[in-house]
Amino acid sequence: MISMILRRAASSSLSVFVxxxxxxxxxxxxxxxPAYSILGQxxxxxxxxxxxxxxxxxxxxxxxxGIWWWHLAHGQLGYSYLLNRPVGALLWSYERNTLVFYxxxxxxSTALAILLGLAQGVWFGRWPARLIGAFQLGFYAAPPFFxxxxxxxxxxxxxGWLPASGITDLRSAHPGLGAYAAHLVLPVxxxxxxxVSPLSRYFGEAVHEELGKDYVRTARAKGVGFLRIxxxxxxRNALRPLVTMLGLSFPYIFTGGVIVESVFNYPGLGxxxxxxxxxxxxxxxxxxxxxxxxxxxxxxxxxxxxxGLLDPRASYE
Amino acid sequence: MSPVLEIRNLSxxxxxxxxxxxxxxxxxxxxxxxxxxxxxxGESGSGKTIAALSIMRLLPPGAALSGEIRxxxxxxxxxxxxxxxxxxxxxxxxxxxxxxxALNPSRSVAAQIAExxxxxxxxxxxxxxxxxxxxxxxxxxxxxxxxxDDYPHQFSGGMRQRVxxxxxxxxxxxxxxxxxxxxxxxxxxxxxIMALITRLRRERDMAVLFVTHDLSVVRDHADSIHVLYAxxxxxxxxxxDFFAQPRHPYSEALxxxxxxxxxxxxxxxxxxxxxxxxRPPGCRFAxxxxxxxxxxxxxxxxxxRAGGTHAACLYPLSAAPxxxxxxxxxxxxxxxxxxxxxRALGVRYPGHAAPALQGVSLELGRGECLGIVGASGSGxxxxxxxxxxxxxHTGQVTLNGQDVxxxxxxxxxxxxxxxxxVFQDPRESMNPRMRVGEIIAEPLVLQGQTARAANAAxxxxxxxxxGLSAEMASRFPATLSGGQAQRxxxxxxxxxxxxxxxxxxxxxxxxxxxxxxxLNLLKALGRRLGLSYILISHDFAVVSYMAxxxxxxxxxxxxxxxxxxxxxxxxxxxxxxxxxxxxxR
Numbered sequence: 001m002i003s004m005i006l007r008r009a010a011s012s013s014l015s016v017f018v019x020x021x022x023x024x025x026x027x028x029x030x031x032x033x034p035a036y037s038i039l040g041q042x043x044x045x046x047x048x049x050x051x052x053x054x055x056x057x058x059x060x061x062x063x064x065x066g067i068w069w070w071h072l073a074h075g076q077l078g079y080s081y082l083l084n085r086p087v088g089a090l091l092w093s094y095e096r097n098t099l100v101f102y103x104x105x106x107x108x109s110t111a112l113a114i115l116l117g118l119a120q121g122v123w124f125g126r127w128p129a130r131l132i133g134a135f136q137l138g139f140y141a142a143p144p145f146f147x148x149x150x151x152x153x154x155x156x157x158x159x160g161w162l163p164a165s166g167i168t169d170l171r172s173a174h175p176g177l178g179a180y181a182a183h184l185v186l187p188v189x190x191x192x193x194x195x196v197s198p199l200s201r202y203f204g205e206a207v208h209e210e211l212g213k214d215y216v217r218t219a220r221a222k223g224v225g226f227l228r229i230x231x232x233x234x235x236r237n238a239l240r241p242l243v244t245m246l247g248l249s250f251p252y253i254f255t256g257g258v259i260v261e262s263v264f265n266y267p268g269l270g271x272x273x274x275x276x277x278x279x280x281x282x283x284x285x286x287x288x289x290x291x292x293x294x295x296x297x298x299x300x301x302x303x304x305x306x307x308g309l310l311d312p313r314a315s316y317e
Numbered sequence: 318m319s320p321v322l323e324i325r326n327l328s329x330x331x332x333x334x335x336x337x338x339x340x341x342x343x344x345x346x347x348x349x350x351x352x353x354x355x356x357x358x359g360e361s362g363s364g365k366t367i368a369a370l371s372i373m374r375l376l377p378p379g380a381a382l383s384g385e386i387r388x389x390x391x392x393x394x395x396x397x398x399x400x401x402x403x404x405x406x407x408x409x410x411x412x413x414x415x416x417x418x419a420l421n422p423s424r425s426v427a428a429q430i431a432e433x434x435x436x437x438x439x440x441x442x443x444x445x446x447x448x449x450x451x452x453x454x455x456x457x458x459x460x461x462x463x464x465x466d467d468y469p470h471q472f473s474g475g476m477r478q479r480v481x482x483x484x485x486x487x488x489x490x491x492x493x494x495x496x497x498x499x500x501x502x503x504x505x506x507x508x509x510i511m512a513l514i515t516r517l518r519r520e521r522d523m524a525v526l527f528v529t530h531d532l533s534v535v536r537d538h539a540d541s542i543h544v545l546y547a548x549x550x551x552x553x554x555x556x557x558d559f560f561a562q563p564r565h566p567y568s569e570a571l572x573x574x575x576x577x578x579x580x581x582x583x584x585x586x587x588x589x590x591x592x593x594x595x596r597p598p599g600c601r602f603a604x605x606x607x608x609x610x611x612x613x614x615x616x617x618x619x620x621x622r623a624g625g626t627h628a629a630c631l632y633p634l635s636a637a638p639x640x641x642x643x644x645x646x647x648x649x650x651x652x653x654x655x656x657x658x659x660r661a662l663g664v665r666y667p668g669h670a671a672p673a674l675q676g677v678s679l680e681l682g683r684g685e686c687l688g689i690v691g692a693s694g695s696g697x698x699x700x701x702x703x704x705x706x707x708x709x710h711t712g713q714v715t716l717n718g719q720d721v722x723x724x725x726x727x728x729x730x731x732x733x734x735x736x737x738x739v740f741q742d743p744r745e746s747m748n749p750r751m752r753v754g755e756i757i758a759e760p761l762v763l764q765g766q767t768a769r770a771a772n773a774a775x776x777x778x779x780x781x782x783x784g785l786s787a788e789m790a791s792r793f794p795a796t797l798s799g800g801q802a803q804r805x806x807x808x809x810x811x812x813x814x815x816x817x818x819x820x821x822x823x824x825x826x827x828x829x830x831x832x833x834x835x836l837n838l839l840k841a842l843g844r845r846l847g848l849s850y851i852l853i854s855h856d857f858a859v860v861s862y863m864a865x866x867x868x869x870x871x872x873x874x875x876x877x878x879x880x881x882x883x884x885x886x887x888x889x890x891x892x893x894x895x896x897x898x899x900x901x902r
Contacts, residue, residue: 213418214413214415214418214419215418215419215420215421215422217375217413217419218411218413218419218420218421218481218484219421219432220373220375220405221373221375221405221406221410221411221413221485222405222406222432222433222436222484222487223402223403223404223405223406223407223433223436223437224402224406224432224436225402225436228436232424232432233421233424236423236424237421237422237423310423311422311423312422312423312468312470313422313423313468313470
């Protein structure tokens with residue numbers, strides 16, 4: 001298993017390298033530059049050149065690229081041009097928020113997906129499954145910004161039950177846990193509604209497929225009851241596609257949905273990435289892309305490891 | 318002695334597509350006494366599996382069932398699902414075909430066997446595990462304690478079926494239903510499974526309902542036989558009387574269709590099994606019967622006692638069957654012009670220590686059929702692929718003196734045309750989106766013959782050659798029966814006008830009567846077109862029926878090669894002798 005992990009790490013480092021390189025040059029080759037975000041659009045050419053010289057942006061592009069790797073090798077991700085803080089610390093302060101937000105959302109949607117998928121697999125082709133399927137398709141097709149905006153309109157604006165944006169109440173000096181939780185409800189609901197559809201659909205298909213297999217008939221022939229067949233036999237085998245999908249959505253847990261975080265003005269990594277891209281804050285942008293790349297690799301690896309635990313036939317070859 | 322199981326007038330109807338309920342089993346009655354083994358025999362579509370599943374009430378949803386199924390004092394046909402759960406696994410155990418699929422891949426065998434015990438008997442997990450250990454030992458798993466926590470995929474096919482049997486026996490049932498338990502296993506392993514079931518039923522005085530499509534499997538073991546045809550009983554009674562003198566023409570035909578050692582000619586049953594929606598009036602076998610008379614199609618034949626058995630036939634056979642003509646085994650070895658030579662073939666798959674094939678040398682004459690026999694994993698399919706140049710190998714293959722191992726690109730493709738292949742599962746090897754006509758014409762198109770009219774004529778001719786009507790050309794593979802699909806695969810192979818056809822287990826997925834038809838067809842085609850065959854199979858009897866010479870393969874090496882008659886009468890190798898011993902005769 002260790003050798004499998006090492007082999008996967010070696011083959012994935014190339015794709016992460018290509019990804020980072022691509023983003024580095026794409027970001028630097030776009031017109032404009034961070035100097036304008038710092039000085040404003042009416043900056044004089046002389047002051048722009050001065051800022052560029054200070055940030056090292058007047059150097060040849062290849063040299064800048066080499067310096068970036070040199071710094072990374074020394075554990076440095078650079079300084080944010082805009083906020084003038086070290087990227088590493090900056091990322092972590094935003095990352096915490098995203099982590100809380102998305103962990104809640106993924107846990108909730110996985111639990112819901114398992115429940116809905118079981119129901120869908122058991123009643124496959126009959127009305128309860130068709131009803132679930134109709135909702136799945138509806139939410140799968142709905143754009144995230146629209147769902148988010150509707151939720152804000154109903155629950156924040158009209159009913160006034162929940163806060164519409166931000167992470168906590170800025171007016172209170174010592175916000176309690178309740179304030180943080182209240183601010184999480186709407187974004188978490190939005191992400192859950194949107195991710196539960198594909199997850200439950202795949203899981204439902206898997207449950208239906210597993211229920212038709214020969215070993216289920218064998219279990220029935222042993223006199224095993226239906227609920228026990230479902231939970232002791234079918235569940236474990238049906239979880240595999242769900243785990244693969246969760247592995248693929250792993251990067252989201254850390255980067256967050258750019259759109260959802262911006263609609264709710266939630267200070268997470270997705271929001272930071274959006275801001276950095278607009279301001280051409282290269283060090284932050286590239287660091288986030290690097291993290292996304294690494295997380296994609298790790299997510300896939302984790303999914304494979306968990307599937308290996310679920311399925312004794314997997315041999316890590 | 319009162320029977321363990323008594324079925325009276327069981328009828329089952331299943332929902333089929335838009336056609337509503339269709340009767341698949343009618344007026345089925347049987348009784349099994351304690352310790353008795355009853356062979357329930359029929360081809361696919363006869364209703365035998367439906368009969369077995371009805372007893373367990375495991376029919377697909379929507380099935381309608383009428384009649385009586387008495388187990389002890391209880392009528393299972395009327396039992397509720399909760400009552401049935403107490404019967405399944407407790408009083409009736411069931412063993413299925415293909416244990417790899419029938420066992421849960423992600424639970425250890427101990428867990429699966431213990432579950433069968435705990436569901437009914439309760440008790441601690443430790444007690445159930447001890448019970449699983451006992452059972453694994455009883456069914457002959459070597460070193461059972463070390464294998465308790467293994468998963469099904471870690472066992473060989475025969476051992477997996479033993480695990481399945483252990484599971485069915487967990488609560489010491491009165492009745493064991495075995496649905497084709499030895500089908501798909503190597504003959505030597507299948508014989509061991511049969512011996513195991515026989516031993517267990519003697520020791521436990523357990524009744525066994527043995528469901529199979531192959532009469533010869535139950536010949537040595539069953540006490541009584543019940544033959545089903547198209548959803549109705551054809552003949553039933555004591556096994557000894559049945560095999561001495563089958564009374565129903567279908568039984569006789571079925572017995573004659575099984576390839577056995579030293580049989581010169583297989584009986585072919587004309588026509589095909591009728592679909593459940595389109596079963597003929599009167600006797601269902603009448604359209605295919607060699608002894609049919611006008612009134613056979615008018616009325617349902619009543620069961621008549623004839624000799625030792627009952628036959629649902631107006632005119633049961635009375636005379637002893639005509640003596641089989643003496644097998645025309647070739648007096649001397651026939652001489653063939655050499656066609657293909659393979660020298661020192663070797664194949665090694667990456668990641669495997671042992672080579673899949675090692676130092677295999679063969680030769681094949683023009684018009685000769687060479688049989689390659691071996692257990693699964695012996696490398697026989699690898700050998701076929703190496704000869705076809707579909708598999709990188711060491712050594713040399715020459716066709717008509719030309720070394721083909723050196724051929725590349727267009728020259729290799731041109732050479733490939735002269736060698737064709739027919740696989741075990743023909744439907745898997747056809748593009749489901751192409752019509753039969755296009756499938757057969759593809760080799761022609763690849764040779765540059767694109768004239769539509771000429772190709773259509775050629776396709777019709779080829780279909781005719783393999784005994785299919787020209788209208789088949791417009792069908793899709795999914796609508797073909799197994800036998801029809803295999804005939805289309807042969808027609809496709811013939812389209813390229815090959816010199817040699819490699820047949821890789823061509824009949825092992827087919828029913829007995831379909832197999833007989835196909836083997837006879839291949840034999841006739843070979844003679845008429847001067848084809849050479851390499852026939853790969855694990856069934857020694859099938860190979861001995863077809864082949865002129867046989868090469869016995871074991872663990873990647875040829876242990877013996879020789880003419881069929883010599884191999885049967887005087888095998889030189891112990892493994893060959895075991896294969897011959899396990900073959901039907």
